[in-house]
Amino acid sequence: MKGSLIATRASCVPFISLLLFGIVLWNLPELAAAQSLVRDDVKHDSPGQVIKHGQTLHVDVDLALVNVTVTDPHDRLVTGLEPDNFRIFENNVEQEIQYFSSEDVPISIGVIFDLSGSMRNKVGRSKEAALQFLKTANPQDEFFLVGFNEHAELVSTFTNSVEDLQSRLLSSSVKGRTALLDAIYLGLSEMREARNAKRALLIISDGGDNHSRYHENDIKRLVREADTQLYSVGIFDPLDYRDRTPEELHGPSLLSEVTELTGGRAFDVENVNELPDIAAKIGAELRNQYILGYRPSNKSHDARWRKIKVKLRAPKGLPPLSVYAKTGYYAPSL
Numbered sequence: 493m494k495g496s497l498i499a500t501r502a503s504c505v506p507f508i509s510l511l512l513f514g515i516v517l518w519n520l521p522e523l524a525a526a527q528s529l530v531r532d533d534v535k536h537d538s539p540g541q542v543i544k545h546g547q548t549l550h551v552d553v554d555l556a557l558v559n560v561t562v563t564d565p566h567d568r569l570v571t572g573l574e575p576d577n578f579r580i581f582e583n584n585v586e587q588e589i590q591y592f593s594s595e596d597v598p599i600s601i602g603v604i605f606d607l608s609g610s611m612r613n614k615v616g617r618s619k620e621a622a623l624q625f626l627k628t629a630n631p632q633d634e635f636f637l638v639g640f641n642e643h644a645e646l647v648s649t650f651t652n653s654v655e656d657l658q659s660r661l662l663s664s665s666v667k668g669r670t671a672l673l674d675a676i677y678l679g680l681s682e683m684r685e686a687r688n689a690k691r692a693l694l695i696i697s698d699g700g701d702n703h704s705r706y707h708e709n710d711i712k713r714l715v716r717e718a719d720t721q722l723y724s725v726g727i728f729d730p731l732d733y734r735d736r737t738p739e740e741l742h743g744p745s746l747l748s749e750v751t752e753l754t755g756g757r758a759f760d761v762e763n764v765n766e767l768p769d770i771a772a773k774i775g776a777e778l779r780n781q782y783i784l785g786y787r788p789s790n791k792s793h794d795a796r797w798r799k800i801k802v803k804l805r806a807p808k809g810l811p812p813l814s815v816y817a818k819t820g821y822y823a824p825s826l
Contacts, residue, residue, distance in 0.1 A: 555591065556788055556821070559690070559721070559755065559781040560802055563814045569780055570813055573804075581801040582788055591785025598632035599778055600650070600686035602679040605661065606697035608641040608670040614727050614764050615666050618696050621725060621767035622661055625694060626654045628775025636682055637661060640675035641668035642703050650685060672697055673704035673711045676750065680718050692756070692778055694771075695724040699747055708746065715753050716797070717822055723756040723774050724748075727764060755818030788823075795825035 558580065562570040575592040603622055611618065626635065635657050637648040648660050672695075679693045701708075715722060724747040748758040759770045790798070802817040 554787045555785050557591070557689075558784045558786075558800065558802065558818070560784055561777055561781050561816055562804065563816075565811050565814075569776075570810075571780065573782065573807075575784075577805050577807065578782070578784055579803040579805065580784055580786055581803070582786075582790065582798050584799070584801075585789055587786040587789060589784050589786055591783070593783040594780075596630065596779045597690050597783075598630060598634075598688045600634050600683065600688040600691045601629075601778075602636050602638060602683060602693045603657070603661075604638045604640070604675050604679045604693055604695040604697070605647075605664070606641075606670065606672070606675075606695075607639045607664055607666045608698075609667055610670065610698050610700070611666050611727075614698060617764035617767045618725075618727060619661055621771040622694075622696055623658055624768040625771035625775045626657060628772060628779065629654050630779075632688075634687060636679075638675050638679050638682070639664050640671050640678075641666065642671055644671050644675035644678040646678060646682060649682070650687070669703035670697070670701055671704045672699070672701040672746075673706045673708060676711050676722070677706050677714065680714055680720060683718070683720050689719075690778075691720040693720055693722045694774060695722065695747065695751075696727070696767075696771075697724065697747070698727045699744055701746065711750060712753060715750055716820075718754070720754060721756040721778075721818075722751045722754045723777075724751050724758045725767060725770055725774070726758055726760050727767070728760055728762060753819060755816065757816065790823070793824045793826045796823050797821075798823055 560578070562573060564570055571594070573594070575589055578589060578592075580587050580589060603625070605618070605622060607615070629635070631652070634650045634652050635648075635654065636646065636650045637657055637660055639645050639647045647664065648657055651657060676693070676695065683691050683693070726744055726747045728744055744758070744760055751758045759774070761767060761770060784802070788798070797820055799820040800818060802815050804813055804815055806813050
């Protein structure tokens, strides 16, 4: 196979090459709004036909797009894979991959930042982590910022100005309790205004919701329905820390569950000095995902949950590879 399959990126970040498997499925109504996406890799105009570099990928309402990341046993990003290296299943039925790309595309990103009182000793490094994440931006990206303590607040609507977002973030202060679930709800609501088809939320928090109006089950249902990947950086005290509340003890599992539903991933951090590196790693992941497209063989508009599974046909000579993928999506309704 041409090119390098396993790429380790040189960086000040020790493991920036780790790209988790993220999977984004654009639901069919969302695809109708995205008339076309520019991909610089390949395109299928019809089954079996591949159009190479520099072409426009025209998206139709019957197409499901899936973002995928592959890592090796050392958590290094695997690049250079081809369409034939992937298999995708919906409700255990294999689907024909008709679109494929491995190029960076513009992203709409929301930063969900914890400003509750429990973040007082962590907020400095947390802000630095968010700023490091923003440095991974491309000119066509857009961002918004949600801050939360006892209430979730939209600090900045969508903007292309990283400098404006940085200024607003640096001027924010911490106080009060933690309405994490309300902040996720607000972030997903704001994402409806996104211009880009690829969308993600980055949550930076010490976990442990204790003041939200929305219930955990409400948010899990919402993130399943959304076409947005969720990532989290959870800043947790050690498990044996005596003053941890029941909500804080539940924080890691809460963040893990909501992110995995969307194909994202939760990073647990005990040493706040690691925060900037982890944020940069997440930013790198979003820039380096395979995009698989297929037209579901099940044409029913029954609004039911459909499970998705992505598997690999790894090239010979490679070690076992890991795949991280969204677990499914809701079919459109009539």
